[in-house]
Amino acid sequence: MRFLGLMIITMTSCSLSAGDLWPEFRGPHANGHADDQGLPVQWSEAENIVWKTAIPGRAWSSPVIWDDQIWLTTASGDGHELSYLMVNTTTGEIMHDELLFHVTIPQENYEFNSHASPTPVLDDQHAYLCWGSAGMACIDRQTFDVLWSRRDLECDHYRGSGSSPILYDGLLICHYDGFDYQYVIALDPQTGDTVWKTPRPTNFGTTNGDQKKAYGTPIIIDVQGQQQLFSPSAKGAFAYDPHTGDEIWRIRFDQHSIACRPLYENGLLFVSTGFGQAELLAIDPTGHGDVTDTHIRWRKTKGMPSKPSPLYVDGLLYLIHDQGVALCLDAATGEEIWKQRLGGNYSSSPVYAEGRIYAFSEEGDATVLATGREAKVLAQNKLDAGCLASPAIADGALFVRTRTHLYRIDEPGN
Secondary structure, eight states: OOHHHHHHHHHHTSOOGGGOEEOSTTTTTTSSBOOOOOOOSOOBTTBSEEEEEEOOSOOOOOOEEETTEEEEEEEOTTSSEEEEEEEETTTOOEEEEEEEEEOSSOOOOOTTSOSOOSOOEEOSSEEEEEBTBTOEEEEETTTOOEEEEEOOOOOOOSSOOOOOOEEETTEEEEEEEOSSOEEEEEEOTTTOOEEEEEEOOOOOSOOOGGGTOOOOOOEEEEETTEEEEEEEETTEEEEEOTTTOOEEEEEEOSOBOOOSOOEEETTEEEEEOOBSSOOEEEEOTTOOEEOTTTSEEEEEOSSOOSSSOOEEETTEEEEEOTTSEEEEEETTTOOEEEEEEOOSOOOSOOEEETTEEEEEOTTSEEEEEEOSSSOOEEEEEEOSSOOSSOOEEETTEEEEEOSSEEEEEOOTTO
């Protein structure tokens, strides 16, 4: 049955009252945008903090929200225990905290990553939780019953998992790009059964595990009436038929370990190619077969981010480099419009609302920037701990997961 995915697309493509949904990584539109009004510009530990809740474990998955529920995954530092939490949006109270999986021999995990980095995805009845090959599960959001789980999706993530699942047209889709296996899989969200599974090309020309893996999350795009699943990987990116997993086209590049989620605007796909001198590519998605030499409209090779995902607003692309430089490009040409040093280090993806960009650093600093053709810093704020998770926006507030806590950042009276 495909009503779940259709419902998600219908609800998240319309204007939502009070912005009550942030159901997946990068939000209801999969692009970091929120429709909320009146978000705060300034905050600190003593200002505009409605609540602050300690979150156990060590995890970089981002919060997702449906109505008054915030869902988070977490893990023990050693990776043996994988849990989830549901937090109330109004009070910050942890309403449910459950150990879901025990891992006898956790995979190797790069110290920069965590054992709970993939972000959940929600629909109106369910939470779909993923810890890569360590486990995936579907939870009833009202009863907290485990409706199904999978622990047989093989992948040596090598440095840890990071790809987040998405829902589309009655399918739950996720990437598994590791040292040994690289594939995309679609599951039936009601049963967890495999609907299709498409292996990636395996000729990487190296035994280096880093060169084979990726952390990317796909997007669904409409190309002249054809739905495509755009799926970045190591050494390349692919467009598939989302209903069958059949490949439509591909591009090749030299980089690996993609983490940024792509964007699709005005007929162009924008994708950062990962680590190893990251590039930003603007791709025309109308081709078939290998389109590396024919459908890349422009590329930017200097100062491109490897981890924070880009934002698109009114014909301009906004990027936050991992080492704390904000950059604005003309989306049609790749021309640099402005550059602004923020300082610090960045893994969290920025979010956008009401003409403002919110960027959170690993050190706890948060910069609010105005959109437009001139660089303008509106505020610089500070929390006690930094972010590797990306923030969510809902109910007129920012929900920010730091290394230690979850915050609701909001102005009094909202």
